[in-house]
Amino acid sequence: MNFLKVIRQAHRLLAVGLGVFILLHLTVHLTALGGPQMHNQSLKIVQWIYRNPIVEPLLVLAIIGQAATGLKMLVRKWQMPNKGLWSWAQIVSGLMLAWFIIQHASAALISRHVIGLDTNFYWVAGPLQNETLRIVFLPYYFLLAFGVFLHIGAFAYFKNKRDQKIAVAIVAIGAVVSTTIVATFSGVFFPITIPPEYSRAYDALATGNLPDL
Numbered sequence: 375m376n377f378l379k380v381i382r383q384a385h386r387l388l389a390v391g392l393g394v395f396i397l398l399h400l401t402v403h404l405t406a407l408g409g410p411q412m413h414n415q416s417l418k419i420v421q422w423i424y425r426n427p428i429v430e431p432l433l434v435l436a437i438i439g440q441a442a443t444g445l446k447m448l449v450r451k452w453q454m455p456n457k458g459l460w461s462w463a464q465i466v467s468g469l470m471l472a473w474f475i476i477q478h479a480s481a482a483l484i485s486r487h488v489i490g491l492d493t494n495f496y497w498v499a500g501p502l503q504n505e506t507l508r509i510v511f512l513p514y515y516f517l518l519a520f521g522v523f524l525h526i527g528a529f530a531y532f533k534n535k536r537d538q539k540i541a542v543a544i545v546a547i548g549a550v551v552s553t554t555i556v557a558t559f560s561g562v563f564f565p566i567t568i569p570p571e572y573s574r575a576y577d578a579l580a581t582g583n584l585p586d587l
């Protein structure tokens with residue numbers, strides 16, 4: 375078996391494991407439609423699975439491995455001539471995910487272990503209620519979730535011998551799910567009051583006044 379084949383198999387294997395986490399993760403975020411309390415309760419129900427000294431490091435390693443194997447394949451894809459729309463979708467979503475997921479998981483871990491802010495409903499909604507941070511976090515949250523569906527959609531397109539039906543359905547579901555999550559945490563469906571410890575932290579981030587946290 376050649377090196378690239380091993381990399382591809384590793385990428386697919388890790389994707390299955392991470393896929394279970396992502397499905398659980400995004401399902402929990404959809405429960406925020408029932409309000410902050412429901413979201414925080416749903417998080418508590420699933421946290422025992424990954425918030426422990428065994429699964430959490432494995433999850434972080436899986437993300438790094440997924441990004442590294444993905445970037446290796448991306449270089450090859452990039453060099454291919456006549457790239458069509460789905461090839462570009464795979465490249466762009468892959469690059470986006472590699473950066474955003476590592477950034478997002480690090481932010482969650484730093485927030486909990488270094489800053490001492492729990493990663494709950496208000497951790498997500500806080501920057502969306504801040505006038506300055508909203509400009510960055512709104513597209514960031516959307517692309518973080520939508521990127522997963524776009525990437526899986528592109529995979530489905532090539533797997534199904536370039537038949538677009540399933541791929542388009544996956545991307546359409548992704549657009550609905552991502553928009554719903556971002557709208558919910560932005561306060562479109564109910565008013566959101568951010569607790570002072572979260573608004574203080576995000577105000578500090580927005581003004582670059584981090585040492586005052």
Ligand code: HEM
Binds near residue numbers: 556
């Ligand atoms: C808009 C979409 C998303 C939102 C609002 C969101 C929100 C959150 C929240 C609230 C946490 C803290 C969880 C906890 O403390 O139990 C978290 C952690 C995390 N999220 Fe996301 N997430 C999103 C998308 C994603 C995606 C697509 C991935 C892909 C893998 C992902 C990966 C992670 C990881 C690895 C952690 C750290 C888990 C840990 O070790 O504690 N998230 N996210």
